[in-house]
Every structure is written in C-alpha cells, then in structure tokens.
Amino acid sequence: MNGAAMWYLNRASGIVALVLMTAVIVLGVVVRRQGRLPGLPRFVLVGLHRNVSLLSALFLVVHVTTAVLDPFVDIGPAAAVVPFASNWRPAAVALGTLAVDLLVLIVVTSLVRGRIPIVLWRVVHWSAYLLWPLAFLHAVAAGSDVRSGWALAVVLVCAGVVAGTAVVGWLLRPPPAADRAPAAMASIVSGAGRGSGVAVFRNG
Amino acid sequence: MSRLVLDPIRCTGHGLCAELLPEGIVLDEWGYPMLAAGDVPRDLLRRARQVATACPTRALTLARSVMSES
Amino acid sequence: MITACLGPGILDPSGGPGLAGHLARYGSLPAADAVQAAERCGLHGRGGAGFPVATKLRSVLAASRASGRRPVVVANGAEGEPASAKDAVLLTRSPHLVLDGLQTVGRALGADTLILAAAPALLPALEARLAERRDALPVRLHPVAERFLAGERSALVSSIDGGPPLPRAKVPPIRERGVTKRPTLVQNVETLARLALAVRGDTSAAGSTLVTRREEISGLVRVDVVDVPLGAPLADVVRIDDGVGAVLVGGYHGIWLSAEVASSVALEAPGAAAAGVALGAGVVAALPASRCGLRETARVVGYLAAESAGQCGPCLNGLPRIAAALDDLARPARMPTAMLEDLLRWCGLVRGRGACSHPDGTVRLVRSALEVFGAELAIHDAGGCTAVDPAPFLPTPGSSP
Numbered sequence: 001m002n003g004a005a006m007w008y009l010n011r012a013s014g015i016v017a018l019v020l021m022t023a024v025i026v027l028g029v030v031v032r033r034q035g036r037l038p039g040l041p042r043f044v045l046v047g048l049h050r051n052v053s054l055l056s057a058l059f060l061v062v063h064v065t066t067a068v069l070d071p072f073v074d075i076g077p078a079a080a081v082v083p084f085a086s087n088w089r090p091a092a093v094a095l096g097t098l099a100v101d102l103l104v105l106i107v108v109t110s111l112v113r114g115r116i117p118i119v120l121w122r123v124v125h126w127s128a129y130l131l132w133p134l135a136f137l138h139a140v141a142a143g144s145d146v147r148s149g150w151a152l153a154v155v156l157v158c159a160g161v162v163a164g165t166a167v168v169g170w171l172l173r174p175p176p177a178a179d180r181a182p183a184a185m186a187s188i189v190s191g192a193g194r195g196s197g198v199a200v201f202r203n204g
Numbered sequence: 205m206s207r208l209v210l211d212p213i214r215c216t217g218h219g220l221c222a223e224l225l226p227e228g229i230v231l232d233e234w235g236y237p238m239l240a241a242g243d244v245p246r247d248l249l250r251r252a253r254q255v256a257t258a259c260p261t262r263a264l265t266l267a268r269s270v271m272s273e274s
Numbered sequence: 275m276i277t278a279c280l281g282p283g284i285l286d287p288s289g290g291p292g293l294a295g296h297l298a299r300y301g302s303l304p305a306a307d308a309v310q311a312a313e314r315c316g317l318h319g320r321g322g323a324g325f326p327v328a329t330k331l332r333s334v335l336a337a338s339r340a341s342g343r344r345p346v347v348v349a350n351g352a353e354g355e356p357a358s359a360k361d362a363v364l365l366t367r368s369p370h371l372v373l374d375g376l377q378t379v380g381r382a383l384g385a386d387t388l389i390l391a392a393a394p395a396l397l398p399a400l401e402a403r404l405a406e407r408r409d410a411l412p413v414r415l416h417p418v419a420e421r422f423l424a425g426e427r428s429a430l431v432s433s434i435d436g437g438p439p440l441p442r443a444k445v446p447p448i449r450e451r452g453v454t455k456r457p458t459l460v461q462n463v464e465t466l467a468r469l470a471l472a473v474r475g476d477t478s479a480a481g482s483t484l485v486t487r488r489e490e491i492s493g494l495v496r497v498d499v500v501d502v503p504l505g506a507p508l509a510d511v512v513r514i515d516d517g518v519g520a521v522l523v524g525g526y527h528g529i530w531l532s533a534e535v536a537s538s539v540a541l542e543a544p545g546a547a548a549a550g551v552a553l554g555a556g557v558v559a560a561l562p563a564s565r566c567g568l569r570e571t572a573r574v575v576g577y578l579a580a581e582s583a584g585q586c587g588p589c590l591n592g593l594p595r596i597a598a599a600l601d602d603l604a605r606p607a608r609m610p611t612a613m614l615e616d617l618l619r620w621c622g623l624v625r626g627r628g629a630c631s632h633p634d635g636t637v638r639l640v641r642s643a644l645e646v647f648g649a650e651l652a653i654h655d656a657g658g659c660t661a662v663d664p665a666p667f668l669p670t671p672g673s674s675p
Contacts, residue, residue: 043224178440182580184594185576185579188598212585232623236627
C-alpha cells in the first residue's frame with residue numbers, strides 16, 4: 001500500500017471510529033435510561049451498545065496501525081499507548097493516545113465485568129465521557145480534513161449529538177432515593193386513574 | 205446446586221433477564237422480575253450464568269444454594 | 275402526650291434517672307457473662323423481630339472470631355414507629371440500665387466500639403448520663419433521622435457509616451459486615467436494659483415487656499408506657515369494652531384485632547412468639563368505636579407508603595397504589611370495580627420483594643384491616659360509615675390527616 005492510500009485509510013477509519021463512538025454513547029444512554037428502540041428486545045439493545053463499541057475499537061486498530069505504518073508521518077508504535085511519544089504533532093497525537101488508553105480500559109473491564117468490583121467497572125465505564133472529548137479534540141488537532149467541508153460537518157454533528165444525548169440523559173434521571181416515595185404518592189394522588197393508569201415509578 | 209438471587213436495590217427493572225430466561229423469570233406489571241423459586245435446572249444453568257452477566261446493573265447473581273438461615 | 279408510667283421493673287422512676295439513684299436501686303454492674311445470662315432467662319429481642327438474644331450474641335461472636343475483627347455494638351433507640359414511645363421513655367427514665375446493657379454486651383463480644391442511636395432530642399440528657407459513668411468501653415452517641423425506617427438495622431448501620439438512613443441489601447448480613455464493614459450487633463435498647471437486669475441475676479426481667487398504650491379515656495386520647503408481663507391477657511393491658519371497635523397490636527407493621535378477638539387473646543408467651551399475639555414494636559392501640567378503622571388504616575398506609583425507602587421497584591410502585599386504593603375504600607362511596615381485586619394483587623406483588631420487611635409489614639396490616647373491618651367495607655360501599663368521629667387517632671407525622 002502506498003503512503004497516500006495509507007493516509008486516506010487512516011483518516012477514514014478515524015472519522016468512522018468517531019461516528020461509531022458517538023453511536024455507542026447514544027446507545028449507552030438509551031440503555032441506562034431504560035428506553036426502547038421500537039421492536040428491539042432489550043437484550044438486543046444492550047448487545048448493540050456492546051458490539052458497536054467493539055466495532056469502533058476495530059476501526060481504531062486500523063486507524064492506529066495505519067498511523068504508525070505511514071512513512072510520511074513519524075509516529076512510532078510506542079505512541080499508540082504512550083502519550084507524547086510521537087514525533088509528529090506530539091500533543092495532537094497524545095490526545096488520541098489517551099483516548100485509546102481509556103477505550104482499552106473500558107473494553108477490558110467490560111469483558112470481565114462479572115469478576116471485578118462493580119464500583120471499579122462503573123468508574124472506568126463513565127470515563128467514556130472523558131474519552132469522547134479527547135477523541136474529538138484529537139480529530140480537530142491532528143486531522144487535516146477536519147478544518148473544513150464534510151469532515152468538519154460530520155465531526156460537529158457528532159459533537160452535538162453527544163452533548164444533546166448527555167443533557168437529555170441527565171434531565172431524564174430518576175430522583176434520589178429519599179425523594180422517590182413522596183413523589184410517587186404525590187403523582188398517584190393527583191393522577192386521574194387510581195393505580196391502574198399510573199406510570200411506573202423508577203428506583204434508579 | 206445453584207440458584208439465581210436478585211438484589212432488589214440494584215434492580216431497576218431493565219427486564220433483560222426475563223427476555224433471556226423466560227422459563228425462570230417473569231416480569232410483574234411494573235417491569236420488575238419475579239424469579240422462580242428453587243434451584244436452577246441443570247439444562248438452564250449456562251443461560252442463567254449469561255443472564256447474570258447480562259444484567260446492566262449486576263442485580264442478578266448465580267449463587268450456590270445453602271441451607272436457609274435467618 | 276405521655277402522662278403516666280406504671281409498673282415496677284425497668285421503668286421504676288423512684289431513684290430518678292441519675293447514676294446515684296440507679297446504683298441505689300440496682301447495684302453496680304457485675305462482671306457476669308451477658309451471653310449466659312441471656313440464655314438462662316430466655317431473653318428475646320424487644321425491637322420487633324423477637325429473636326433469641328443469646329443466639330444473636332453468639333452469632334456475632336462467631337463472625338468476629340472468623341473474621342478476626344472486633345465487633346461493633348449498636349444500641350438501637352431509633353424508634354421510628356410513630357405510635358411507639360417505649361424506647362424514648364426508657365432512655366429518659368432508666369438510661370443507666372441501657373448503658374449497663376451496652377457495656378455488658380460489649381465486654382461479652384470483645385467489642386471496642388459501642389454506639390447508642392437515639393432521637394436528637396434525647397441526646398443532651400444521655401450525654402449527661404454518660405458523663406456520670408466511668409465505663410471500660412467508650413460510648414458514641416448517634417442522632418437518628420425522624421424516619422420510619424431509620425431504626426431498621428441496615429438503615430441504622432448505613433447512617434452510622436455516614437450514609438443515608440436507608441436499608442441495604444442483606445447479603446452479607448450485618449452480623450458479619452456492618453458498621454465500618456465489621457461484625458455488628460444491633461440490639462434494641464429495651465432488650466439491653468433487660469439484659470442489664472439479667473446479668474444481675476434478675477431472671478424475671480425477660481418475662482415482661484414494655485408496651486405503648488393508646489386509648490381514649492373520657493373523650494381524650496391517652497398515651498402511656500407500661501411494663502407488662504408476657505403472656506398476660508390483652509384485656510389486662512387496655513380496656514376493651516363497647517367503646518372499643520378494634521385493637522391494633524404491634525405497631526404499623528402489626529395487625530388489627532376485632533374487639534371480640536382482642537378480649538380473648540393473650541400477649542405472646544415468654545420466649546415463644548408463636549403462642550399468643552406477637553407484640554412487634556410493643557404498640558397496643560385501642561381504636562374507639564366512634565372512629566372508622568378503614569380511614570385510620572388508609573392514613574397509616576399512606577404514611578407508610580411515603581416512608582418507603584424508594585430503593586426497590588415493587589415497594590416503590592406497590593405501596594402508593596395500595597395506599598390510594600385504601601383511601602378510596604375509606605370513603606363512603608361505591609367501590610370502583612376491580613378495586614379490591616387490584617388491591618389484593620398489589621399486596622401479593624410486594625411481599626418479600628424488597629430489601630427490607632417494610633412492604634411485608636405494610637401488607638400484613640392491610641390484610642388484617644380488610645378482614646377485621648370487612649363489615650365496614652360493605653357499609654362504605656353502600657354509601658355509609660359507622661364512625662361519628664373523623665379526628666385521627668393514630669399518629670402519622672409529616673402528613674395531613
């Protein structure tokens with residue numbers, strides 16, 4: 001493969017990875033807020049969240065490999081996991097490296113989630129909200145396409161989707177435990193239908 | 205022998221468990237799981253293990269049955 | 275308002291609550307083994323569960339040995355039950371008996387941390403009582419929130435650890451992993467007071483129990499706390515005559531008894547909750563015939579539903595719906611179709627499906643109300659109500675009647 005083709009593959013896989021990671025965050029919030037995609041059983045939704053994230057990891061592997069192998073930019077294999085190890089645009093690449101490190105942590109802890117303390121899994125999983133901005137900033141800083149045109153549009157739309165999803169997820173959060181029972185009582189008292197027509201109260 | 209144990213505080217009624225193991229778990233009218241009593245039948249053990257791993261809030265565990273104690 | 279306090283035993287006020295009066299009445303605390311004393315007199319817990327104390331002490335001791343960690347002893351004076359006043363009265367009148375019990379259990383279990391949990395209003399006086407003593411083991415006072423579940427043992431452990439006063443999952447059990455993850459004994463203050471008497475050789479201490487009585491006397495509601503022999507007829511504890519419609523025994527997780535049944539039953543026999551009616555939190559409330567039992571129950575269940583910890587789906591969903599249904603049944607109006615059916619179904623759905631026994635206890639009360647006030651249900655359905663007095667009888671803090 002000649003250098004130019006590798007560079008194109010690198011940029012394409014990078015953008016696809018970012019789009020897929022955006023989808024993973026949306027799916028993650030839908031799962032956490034117990035939403036449904038019409039017609040889809042819940043275990044399929046959870047499976048989708050998992051599989052799309054593995055797919056994004058796959059595209060990241062391509063992205064990192066092509067970056068390392070490309071003869072026109074001096075990015076050594078160490079830069080794949082060690083931040084600031086790249087000679088080419090060290091800071092910009094470092095952002096991506098950190099994102100990759102976090103993704104590896106998230107994927108590994110999720111694969112063994114039955115065997116690690118739930119708090120550890122949760123903390124690592126939530127670093128996804130750190131991972132995405134790192135990937136975004138890396139795309140803006142290191143990506144030559146992202147200055148204009150369709151690539152910029154795609155990246156900005158993804159940023160909007162992630163921000164919007166995070167906000168909606170936060171707005172839909174259930175009340176803290178101490179408030180739930182009084183809220184349920186108030187809702188039933190004011191509800192027209194007693195009991196049967198009332199919505200389900202969420203405990204988390 | 206093993207049985208499925210539910211932590212009612214962790215459980216928020218996602219409902220995956222009932223989709224994956226309808227022979228042993230049904231959802232009540234609010235979407236919260238009701239587990240069949242007793243040990244998990246041998247032929248369902250593997251699926252029960254998958255269900256415990258699949259629960260998004262880790263509310264289900266497959267525990268070895270012990271004599272009941274207070 | 276607590277007006278009188280009868281009976282000798284652990285509520286004897288003759289010496290006053292101070293140390294001097296306590297020592298004059300009971301003598302100093304001997305070094306006898308608490309576990310053996312509990313075993314000898316067959317003491318059962320007086321906090322509601324009625325578990326044999328010796329067994330409980332031994333299990334915490336075993337857990338402590340197995341884990342190699344010193345246990346924690348918590349004296350539970352939280353008394354979240356609004357209709358109960360016995361623990362507050364005990365802590366006010368005979369605090370040194372409770373503190374003696376705490377010390378003797380602490381010594382028996384090899385504990386190094388002793389905690390007394392009680393309502394904030396009681397703590398200053400308890401502080402003064404503690405200052406009078408020269409105990410081997412220090413005692414920490416812990417203020418409890420005014421919530422029904424604040425005294426639930428895992429909720430109490432959670433609040434002592436700095437968390438919210440909400441129950442936690444029962445696995446692993448508190449006796450193995452409680453306060454600061456150490457084996458923990460949570461014991462009601464009345465039980466500890468009786469243990470303090472038992473180690474002094476007073477075996478009769480286990481044979482009586484504190485009861486909070488609530489009755490209407492000459493048109494006024496009177497509440498007091500008495501020391502009553504176990505196995506005594508219920509009719510000896512409260513007056514059950516034509517003016518009484520039903521009797522609530524045990525508290526808000528207890529049961530209603532019709533006046534007829536109440537006048538012929540006895541309190542649980544010493545050491546065996548199976549015989550006689552279980553006393554639970556020790557509340558005996560004689561509902562005047564002039565009030566509506568359904569309305570009282572509906573109000574209480576509304577309170578219980580609002581007091582749910584909100585941590586478990588079935589309880590959070592079932593209790594408010596049950597409360598709303600009872601509210602409808604308490605009105606003198608045609609019962610909506612399928613209402614009773616829905617109510618019973620919800621009762622069945624919540625039992626045993628929470629992290630604590632709150633839904634179970636609530637359903638027990640509801641079922642007994644539907645049974646005892648069955649005739650009243652039919653009258654309401656026809657548009658009437660036998661009650662003439664709408665004023666609330668049972669206390670429900672924080673809610674409008």
